[in-house]
Amino acid sequence: MDEETFPEELADALVGIQRLLRRRLRAGLTVPRLRGAEVELLRLVEARPGIGVSEAAKELYLAGNSVSTLVNRLVGDGYLVRETDPADRRAVRLLLTEAAETRLRAWKQRRAALVRRHVTGLDAADQEALRAALPALRSLAVSLHEEAEES
Numbered sequence: 213m214d215e216e217t218f219p220e221e222l223a224d225a226l227v228g229i230q231r232l233l234r235r236r237l238r239a240g241l242t243v244p245r246l247r248g249a250e251v252e253l254l255r256l257v258e259a260r261p262g263i264g265v266s267e268a269a270k271e272l273y274l275a276g277n278s279v280s281t282l283v284n285r286l287v288g289d290g291y292l293v294r295e296t297d298p299a300d301r302r303a304v305r306l307l308l309t310e311a312a313e314t315r316l317r318a319w320k321q322r323r324a325a326l327v328r329r330h331v332t333g334l335d336a337a338d339q340e341a342l343r344a345a346l347p348a349l350r351s352l353a354v355s356l357h358e359e360a361e362e363s
Contacts, residue, residue, distance in 0.1 A: 236326055237319065244289075249274065251319070253282050254291060254312055262305040264297070273360055291315070 213221055238245050246254070249272070256268055263271075269279040283306065286292040291312035297303035308316070331339055 233323060233326065237322055243315070246315075249278075250282055250286060250291075253279065253286065254308065254316055257292065257306045257308050258313070258316055261307055262295075264303055264305060268306065286312075 234248065252272055253268060256271055257263055260271075265279050265283060266276055268283075269276045272279065274282075283292060283294065287294060291309055293307045293309055294304045295307060297305050331342065334342075
C-alpha cells in the first residue's frame with residue numbers, strides 16, 4: 213500500500229468495520245433498533261450524566277434542534293430523563309433511565325463478544341498488529357476531534 217492510497221484505504225476499512233458491526237448487532241434484536249445518533253447520544257449521557265442538550269449537540273457535532281429531536285424521541289421511548297438544572301431553571305440535564313443502562317450494557321456485551329470472536333479468529337501476527345495500532349487510532353481520533361472543535 214502506498215502513501216497515496218493509504219488514507220483512503222484506512223478510512224474505508226474503518227467505515228466498513230463500523231458498518232458491519234452495526235449490521236451484525238442489529239441482527240436478532242428483540243426491541244426496536246436505535247439509530248446511530250441515538251446510541252451516540254445515550255453513550256454520551258452515560259459518560260457524562262447531567263449533560264445539557266446544547267453541550268451534547270456540540271460534543272456530537274449536531275445541530276441543537278437535531279439533538280432536541282433525539283432527546284424527545286429517547287424520552288418518549290423511556291431511555292432518557294430530562295431534569296431541570298438546579299443552577300439554571302431554564303436548562304435541562306439529561307440522565308439515562310434504567311432501561312437505557314440495561315440496553316447499553318447488553319449492546320456493549322454483544323459488541324465485545326462479536327469483535328472478540330473475530331479477532332481471536334485472526335492469526336497471532338494480525339492480533340498483535342491490531343493491538344499495536346490502537347494508540348495510533350486513538351491519536352487519530354483525538355486529532356480529528358480537535359480539528360472539528362476548531363472549526
